[in-house]
Amino acid sequence: MELTKIRNWSDDELKIEEVKASEQLFRIRFQAKLGQNEGVKKLRELRKDIARIKTVARERAIGIHGAAPVAVSAAPVKAKKTKKEAK
Template sequence: MELDKIRNLSDGELKTEQVKAAEQLFRLRFQMKLGQNEGVKKLRGLKKDIARIQTIARERELGLYGEAPKAESSAPPAKKAAKKAASTTKAASTTKAKATTKSKTKKEAR
């Protein structure tokens, strides 16, 4: 089954398709154990279909499908840039404080 077709299914239809695919997979495995080696490609295809269905169900559960991935990828660098700027200002103020402390100790030593 194609990914677009799976995405267009409702949640209930997704569950029924998963049950049907799991049933077919069981029957194919049973036939393979009996010595019929005709369904190897279909076996692989069914496994992939089940994985696709489960993936889309999980995406819907988490609310991931439909969001723009570019928006998510642009947000973390902005946070990193803000953290970097904050850390550089902290470092600069720390360096100034150390320099001031050193100059005070030199004056006191005289």
């Protein structure tokens, strides 16, 4: 899945798709334990898709959308006086 497609989903769609992908991942892991090795590539894809979905959901929860957070100081900023103002 592409990240741009995931970002266009609503919050409800994100939850639904995460549940679907998690269930599918469980089934593929179960099949792998039974000796069916056909889903190895799909397993890797699903793990990455789930991570992408969770990342987008977390970005929305904390209010960022791909931009780096800006550090804000809690201390008030004092204006520096120039030499002329000090006299």
